[in-house]
Amino acid sequence: MADRSRNPEYNMSHKHRGIALIFNNEHFEDPHLKLRKGTHKDSENLGRALKQLGFQVKEYTDLCSEPIMKIIKEASGRDHSDCDCILIAILSHGKLNYIHAKDKAYPVESILSPFTAERCPSLAGKPKLFIIQACQGVLRDPGCHINRPESSERDNESFISYRIPLPADFLIASSTIPGYCSWRNTVEGSWFIQSLCKELDSFGKTRDVLTQMTFVAQRVAVNYESFDEFNPRLDGRKQISSTMSTLTxxxxxRDKNDTSNDDTSNDYFKNK
Structure with a gap:
């Protein structure tokens, strides 16, 4: 049997890098859901970082669940044959396995399932990337002190026909782990998106994505801690991001050899 793993990297030499959809929810109809101050900073910084990597970015703000599902369905039904991959980012309130739209919560699975190889064949064998900035519960991490010596650290396409599992080639990067809340600075944006953008800005073209996500988790875990002198339950809390990958x-x-992936060369978002 032929060894199909001989090409260790994804083919990223298609005409376009791909589309990046950012769903940014700041306001909500449910009076129990607070205004997500600072999320505009997350969306702005993430969009800029993704454009630098060659993505064609489109931001959607304060959509209800039905329009979100419509856009996801349209994206999954497109022909992505000339694209390397797709990326979808969700910035919102959330709970375990659910994300809040402006009107109501919808399951995370409804964002993922339209892009399986069966339902979106033009992305089969290509990376499907999902970035989720949302709480997955109400637990708050008190952290743990550790003592250790200080260390310094600086910051192909194959035409052989074969079958792949339907959920293959997914990466889901979440701001926190199941059961825990996710922290956001009301001026600078969320800890996770800040860390992700810093990593993409510095190493987006030189480090592989899973290595980058490892250092994003390190940035979130080490560089941030909540402060609230009036509420001990909210003071000194920590956070750790997580990544689930079925990348193969x-x-x-890396930079493409030409400019064919510029925003003006792709009409995906025209008349939308």
């Missing part, structure tokens, strides 16, 4: 190859966002 190494993923790099």
């Amino acid at each position: 190859r190494i993923l790099f966002f």
Whole structure:
């Protein structure tokens, strides 16, 4: 049997890098859901970082669940044959396995399932990336002190026909782990998106994505801690991001050899 793993990296030499959809929810109809101050900063910084990597970015703000599902369905039904991958980012309130739209919560699975190889064949064998900035519960991490010596650290396409599992080639990067809340600075944005953008800005084109996500988790865990002198339950809390991957190859966002992936060359978002 032929060794199909001989190409260790994803083919990222298609005409376009791909589309990046950012669903940014700041306001909500439910009076129990607070205004997400600072999320505009997350959306702005993430969009800029993704454009630098060659993505064609479209931001949607304060959509209800039905329009979100419509856009997801349209994206999954498109022909992505000329694209390397797709990326979808959700910035909102959430709970375990659910994300809040402006009007109501919808299951995370409803964002993922339209992009399986069966339902979106033009993305079969290509990376499907999901970034989720949302709480997955109400627990708050008190952290743990550790003592250790200080260390310094600086910051192909194959045409062989074969079958792949339907959920293959997914990466889901979440701001926190199941059961825990996710922290956000009302001026600078969320800890996770801040860390992700810093990593993408510095190493987006030189480190593979899973390595980058490891350092994003490190940035979130080490560099941030909540402060609330009036409420001990909210003071000194920590956070750790998490990444679930079924990627089957190494993923790099190296520079393309030409400018064919510029925003003006792709009409995906025209008349939308």
